[in-house]
Amino acid sequence: xxxxVATLLAPVYAKHVAGTDPFRSGLSAKIKIDGKPTPVMQxxxxxxxxxxxxxxxxxxxxxxxxxxxxxxxxxxxMLYGGRNSLLIAGASTLICLFCAAIIGIAAGYSGxxxxxxxxxxIDMIWAFPVYLLAISLxxxxxxxxxxxxxxxxxSGSLIVPILIIGLVxxxxxxRPIRGRVMAINQSEFVMAARGLGIRRWKIxxxxxxxxxxxxxxxxxxxxxxxxxxxxxxLSFLSVGVQPPNASWGTILQDGQTLLYSRPWVSLAPxxxxxxxxxxxxxxxxxxxxxxxxxxxxxx
Amino acid sequence: xxxxRSLMTRLRGHILCGAAALAxxxxxxxxxxxxxxxxxxLKLLGVSSEGTLDPQINYTARYWPLFIWTHDGLMxxxxxxxxxxxxxxxxxxxxxxxxxxxxxTYTFKLRQGIKFSNGKDLTVDDVVASFQRIFKxxxxxxxxxxxxxVGADKCLAEAATCTLEGGIVxxxxxxxxxxxxxxxxxxxxxxxxxxxxxxxxADTVMKDAGNxxxxxxxxxxxxxxxxxxxxxxxxxxxxxxxxxxxxxxxxVDRIEYTFGGTEEAAVNAILNGQADWMYEPVPTDRLAExxxxxxxxxxxxPLVAWWYAPMNVNIAPFNSLEARQAxxxxxxxxxxxxxxxxxxxxxxxxxxxxxxxxxxxxRCDYTADPGELWSAPDMDKALALVExxxxxxxxxxxxxxxxxxxxxxxxxxxxxxxxxxxxxxVQSISGDIQxxxxxxTNNNVQISVTQWYQDYPAPSNFLNVLFGCDSFTPGxxxxxxxxxxxxxxxxxxxxxxxxxxxxxxEAALKEWGDIDYDMMKLAPAVPMFTPKDVxxxxxxxxxxxxxxxxxxxxxxxxxx
Numbered sequence: 001x002x003x004x005v006a007t008l009l010a011p012v013y014a015k016h017v018a019g020t021d022p023f024r025s026g027l028s029a030k031i032k033i034d035g036k037p038t039p040v041m042q043x044x045x046x047x048x049x050x051x052x053x054x055x056x057x058x059x060x061x062x063x064x065x066x067x068x069x070x071x072x073x074x075x076x077x078m079l080y081g082g083r084n085s086l087l088i089a090g091a092s093t094l095i096c097l098f099c100a101a102i103i104g105i106a107a108g109y110s111g112x113x114x115x116x117x118x119x120x121x122i123d124m125i126w127a128f129p130v131y132l133l134a135i136s137l138x139x140x141x142x143x144x145x146x147x148x149x150x151x152x153x154x155s156g157s158l159i160v161p162i163l164i165i166g167l168v169x170x171x172x173x174x175r176p177i178r179g180r181v182m183a184i185n186q187s188e189f190v191m192a193a194r195g196l197g198i199r200r201w202k203i204x205x206x207x208x209x210x211x212x213x214x215x216x217x218x219x220x221x222x223x224x225x226x227x228x229x230x231x232x233x234l235s236f237l238s239v240g241v242q243p244p245n246a247s248w249g250t251i252l253q254d255g256q257t258l259l260y261s262r263p264w265v266s267l268a269p270x271x272x273x274x275x276x277x278x279x280x281x282x283x284x285x286x287x288x289x290x291x292x293x294x295x296x297x298x299x
Numbered sequence: 300x301x302x303x304r305s306l307m308t309r310l311r312g313h314i315l316c317g318a319a320a321l322a323x324x325x326x327x328x329x330x331x332x333x334x335x336x337x338x339x340x341l342k343l344l345g346v347s348s349e350g351t352l353d354p355q356i357n358y359t360a361r362y363w364p365l366f367i368w369t370h371d372g373l374m375x376x377x378x379x380x381x382x383x384x385x386x387x388x389x390x391x392x393x394x395x396x397x398x399x400x401x402x403x404t405y406t407f408k409l410r411q412g413i414k415f416s417n418g419k420d421l422t423v424d425d426v427v428a429s430f431q432r433i434f435k436x437x438x439x440x441x442x443x444x445x446x447x448x449v450g451a452d453k454c455l456a457e458a459a460t461c462t463l464e465g466g467i468v469x470x471x472x473x474x475x476x477x478x479x480x481x482x483x484x485x486x487x488x489x490x491x492x493x494x495x496x497x498x499x500x501a502d503t504v505m506k507d508a509g510n511x512x513x514x515x516x517x518x519x520x521x522x523x524x525x526x527x528x529x530x531x532x533x534x535x536x537x538x539x540x541x542x543x544x545x546x547x548x549x550x551v552d553r554i555e556y557t558f559g560g561t562e563e564a565a566v567n568a569i570l571n572g573q574a575d576w577m578y579e580p581v582p583t584d585r586l587a588e589x590x591x592x593x594x595x596x597x598x599x600x601p602l603v604a605w606w607y608a609p610m611n612v613n614i615a616p617f618n619s620l621e622a623r624q625a626x627x628x629x630x631x632x633x634x635x636x637x638x639x640x641x642x643x644x645x646x647x648x649x650x651x652x653x654x655x656x657x658x659x660x661x662r663c664d665y666t667a668d669p670g671e672l673w674s675a676p677d678m679d680k681a682l683a684l685v686e687x688x689x690x691x692x693x694x695x696x697x698x699x700x701x702x703x704x705x706x707x708x709x710x711x712x713x714x715x716x717x718x719x720x721x722x723x724x725v726q727s728i729s730g731d732i733q734x735x736x737x738x739x740t741n742n743n744v745q746i747s748v749t750q751w752y753q754d755y756p757a758p759s760n761f762l763n764v765l766f767g768c769d770s771f772t773p774g775x776x777x778x779x780x781x782x783x784x785x786x787x788x789x790x791x792x793x794x795x796x797x798x799x800x801x802x803x804x805e806a807a808l809k810e811w812g813d814i815d816y817d818m819m820k821l822a823p824a825v826p827m828f829t830p831k832d833v834x835x836x837x838x839x840x841x842x843x844x845x846x847x848x849x850x851x852x853x854x855x856x857x858x859x
Contacts, residue, residue: 025714027634043641044587047594050833051586052641069583069638069703070710142726155696156724238701243710243725244717257703260563261584 013079017061022080023244026071031055031062040071053261065264068254074265081246082272088161088240088247089227095166096173096223097216103170104177105212109185109204119178126171134230137164138239156242161234165227173219177212184211214291221284225277232273248273336841336857340553343853344565345578348526348558353508354497354515355432358439360752361578363494364849365556368549369416369532370497370515373407373426373476374488375545376755376848378855384846385756387488390545391421391498391516402483402801407476414537415500416520423469426476428501434461435505439777440754443764444490449479485800485807489755518549518854530556549854550842566835569596575837575858576851583640583703589835598834600845603655604752605648605761606635608697608712608825609737609781611745616690616721623822625688626746627665629681629715632673635827638707645828647673651761651815653829655847658758658811664819681719691720698726698747700733708748708827735776740783747781750830755848757800758811763793766818782823789818 020026029040040063044051054067064075107118125133141164145154153159184190184207193203228248234240235249236256243250248269255266349359354366367375375390377383389395392407399406413421433441434454442455454461468477480487490496499513512521518538522531532554540548557574565577566585570593581589581597589597610617610626617623632647639645646654649663649672661671668674685691695716699709709725716723728736737747754760764770768790770780792814800807819826834851836843839859844852 023714024717025634025711027637027711028631041637043637044590046587047589047591048597048599049643050590050597050599050640051583051588051644052637053584053587069707154694154724155726238706238727243706243727244713244723257582258584260582261587 009079013076019062020073020076022072022076022246024072026067026073029071031058033058040067054258054265056262057264065268066262068251068262068265069258070254074251074268077246077251078248078268078272081248081251081269084158084241084245084247085228085231085249085273086276088158088165088231089224091162092164092166092169092227092231093220093224095162096169096227097220099167099170100173100177101212101216104174105181105204105208107174108178108181109200109208111182115178118174122171122174122178125168126175130168130172130230131233134164134168134234135237135239137168138234142239142242156245158241158245161231161240165230165234168230169223169226173216173223177215180212180215181208184208218284218288218291221280221287225280225284228273228277228280232269336550336859337552339551339858340555341551341576341840341853341856341858342574343554343556343576343578344560344568344574345556345558346560346562346565348524348530350526351507351509352512352521352524352530353436354494354513355429355438355499356436356507357494360850364851364853365530365532365554366494366497366515367517367849368519368546368854369517369521369535370494370499370513371517371546372491372493372496372498373409374492374496375542376492376846377544378547378844378846378852379544380844380846380852382847384848387492388542388544390492390542391426396478396488400479403480405478405480405487407478409474409476410541411474412539413516413541415514415516416535416537417500417514418537419500419514421498421516422501423471423474423476425501426498427463427467427469428503429496429498430467430478431461431463432499432503432505433495434458434463436507438495440490440493440495443770444493444495444754447480447482447484447487449481451481483798483801485797485804486755486757486759489757493754516546518546519554526558528558530558532556547855550857551854554853569835569837572837572839575840575856576853577835581833581835586640586644586833593835596836596838598832598836598843598845598851599643600832600834600850601655601847602752602830602832602850603653603756603847604750605651605653605829606639606645606708606748606750606827607651608708608746608748608827609765610822610824611740611743611781611783612821612823613740613783614743614745616688616693616695617745619688619690620822621684621688622690624665625681625684625719626712626715627819627822627825628677628684629719630712630825630827631676631715632828633675634711635708638711639704639828639830640833643831644833645830648826648829649673649819650826651765651818651824652758652811653753653761655829656753656758656761657756658808658815660812660816662816665822678718685719685721693721695721695723695745696726697723698728698733698737698744700730700748701727702730705730705733705748712746712748712825737781738778739776740773740778744781749781753847758808758815759793759797762811762814762818763797766823767793784821784823786818786821789814789821792817 026040030037040055041052055063056066063073066074068074103118107115141160142155145152190207231240232249235247236253241247241250251269252266258265349361351357354370371390373392374387377386377388391410393410396405396407409423433445435458437458448466450463450466466479503513510524518535519532520535522533524530534552562579562582568574610623612618636642636645636647652659663673666673667677697709697712699705706727713723713725736742737744766780766784768785771783771785772778796807796810841857842855844855
């Protein structure tokens with residue numbers, strides 16, 4: 001929650017505390033340190049005088065975590081980037097759960113040919129390594145703007161990684177949902193309902209869906225953790241969030257070339273990803289224990 | 300003094316200079332001065348390999364510096380340190396060619412006694428077959444460098460049956476080769492000195508040889524090539540030095556080029572003495588440290604090259620001259636230089652011809668203080684021009700490759716374009732495809748970030764190649780005129796300057812300087828900076844020599 005609040009306050013921090021625009025190059029920018037104007041990009045003056053190094057962490061309000069290779073405030077970018085990372089992970093989780101629920105329930109509850117078609121479709125997508133599929137889709141989709149019904153999605157839009165990440169994990173959720181639905185479908189209370197002549201859609205809404213929803217809820221935080229890692233990986237490989245937007249993955253990539261001289265540019269987003277994913281996984285465990293007491297007792 | 304003269308003057312004076320140099324060299328050469336340095340293995344590192352090992356096809360800066368040690372042409376660039384390396388000297392030809400027919404006919408006498416690395420003798424038939432092969436395998440420069448040979452037009456139309464009839468005539472009895480051109484070409488000898496004009500055995504496969512080494516006449520030969528692992532070069536057992544300037548005997552016995560790993564790992568390997576050199580630039584975050592801790596292992600050399608942003612003059616918003624000029628005024632070249640590693644590694648430029656290119660004149664209009672050199676951006680003028688162009692608010696995508704510097708430049712341009720009022724984004728795509736992607740008009744690239752390094756030291760290699768009408772082929776991946784500009788007036792002047800170069804080189808260079816200035820008035824691109832080359836070498840490497848043409852001369856370096 002703290003991380004979410006911090007990222008939501010990113011514009012306030014950038015404008016009123018850091019006083020920088022984290023999306024503009026600041027190659028010629030200067031800041032005051034101990035009252036003296038100091039260039040953000042520092043030209044080497046020793047030895048052969050080769051190389052320009054961005055300013056390191058000041059631990060003050062401006063450039064708290066230093067600057068990246070474009071002279072931008074890493075701390076401000078971290079907050080903006082975190083907002084994008086959480087937005088993409090959250091939205092793609094919802095898309096994934098929604099699609100997986102529809103496919104899993106339809107396949108598990110209908111059985112027969114519907115199940116055959118949907119299960120094979122799931123298996124087909126599952127056959128692709130998830131990152132290979134995500135990278136392939138990204139390369140195709142970030143190249144050009146495309147239309148999705150009446151909406152035109154530009155190549156740099158955040159919707160692109162949201163859709164890709166949301167879709168590639170559908171089989172991983174749809175498959176267990178289908179199994180769960182099939183199990184519930186054979187349970188005594190569903191058989192009894194069917195014996196009483198209750199209509200199929202009513203059984204679906206009153207008996208199947210409530211039992212499946214707990215599974216979906218337990219999946220949510222863990223899937224979100226997975227999506228944060230996936231988004232970071234794609235952005236790190238330049239096929240996720242596109243500049244000038246930022247995410248923890250793009251900042252990690254920016255920091256890759258500064259690993260030796262300015263490790264904080266990489267360490268900060270790396271730590272943010274690690275902590276967020278860890279907390280989401282812990283939250284997922286707690287949620288599972290609460291919603292599935294049998295599993296908690298079993299452990 | 301010889302190196303300061305123009306090409307045509309050199310052609311006439313070469314025999315005298317060469318004879319004098321030979322006499323002096325013979326008289327004063329210290330016997331066996333460097334004999335102790337022969338032997339050992341040179342270890343090179345690269346993040347990746349770069350395609351075919353066919354010298355007539357490969358067009359990369361990674362392999363050209365190797366081909367000049369494995370293969371020879373009729374002519375060669377001098378393998379010496381510094382500016383003198385821009386001179387062409389006879390290589391497989393015994394002497395400079397005899398020019399006749401108003402500069403349209405070149406007659407070469409082939410050296411005798413030279414063998415390929417497979418033991419076969421070099422003959423005039425190999426020379427004829429090699430020139431035919433350039434067209435039969437559709438060498439990347441067949442249509443731009445060698446299209447002036449008589450019969451080339453037929454070869455370009457029907458490659459498989461190419462004979463170059465009337466263009467290349469061999470006389471085995473006198474061991475001479477005659478090349479006939481359609482029109483005089485002052486740059487023709489340069490074109491004969493690049494790897495695409497390598498002479499290979501007549502029975503060489505008439506298709507891209509791929510990973511299979513083709514026998515050559517150089518001091519080294521390729522022993523093995525695995526693009527995923529390594530490239531090994533060893534001494535050519537049949538090589539006898541015939542010209543120290545054109546093809547000297549290399550010092551090391553073996554050159555091992557290992558592919559894979561990262562730039563950081565390569566730096567560490569060189570510092571630890573496990574490797575001798577790396578192809579990729581030293582990571583910028585290590586430069587500052589290395590320039591203090593290991594200055595003796597760094598070599599900084601000037602390059603005849605430029606980084607630039609071609610703007611597509613055929614689509615919005617850069618179909619507006621004012622919009623193109625606005626960006627030229629707005630770009631802070633100093634900021635771009637800092638992305639490349641600072642003033643020690645790059646210099647801001649305003650012209651198309653780089654500073655060390657013949658014909659270059661220091662002139663800069665797109666700056667706050669117009670004069671000889673760029674001083675500062677003029678944002679007020681830029682904003683006024685954008686306003687006048689009526690393009691404000693339009694969407695612009697900057698296409699870069701995924702290298703650190705290119706992405707950095709793209710991000711900077713996106714900021715500048717946003718400041719000018721455009722809705723700008725950056726699209727970063729893999730370096731493997733970016734260069735061809737930005738050339739193809741079907742991709743509707745508005746502006747991109749790219750670089751150009753000289754193929755040979757002639758102004759046409761920048762102006763005519765990058766902005767000539769003949770270099771613009773809509774819908775093709777090979778349309779290196781990425782701006783898509785085709786100004787008939789300037790194009791005619793460029794063609795005339797190329798012809799003038801064969802009769803009055805000095806006047807031609809002056810004209811090229813003027814064409815450069817006039818082309819920049821149309822602002823088809825934003826010249827950004829001219830880079831310098833930084834090599835990190837191990838402590839055991841000696842006799843480091845650098846040429847602007849092929850960069851580090853690996854063969855003249857020693858490791859013991």
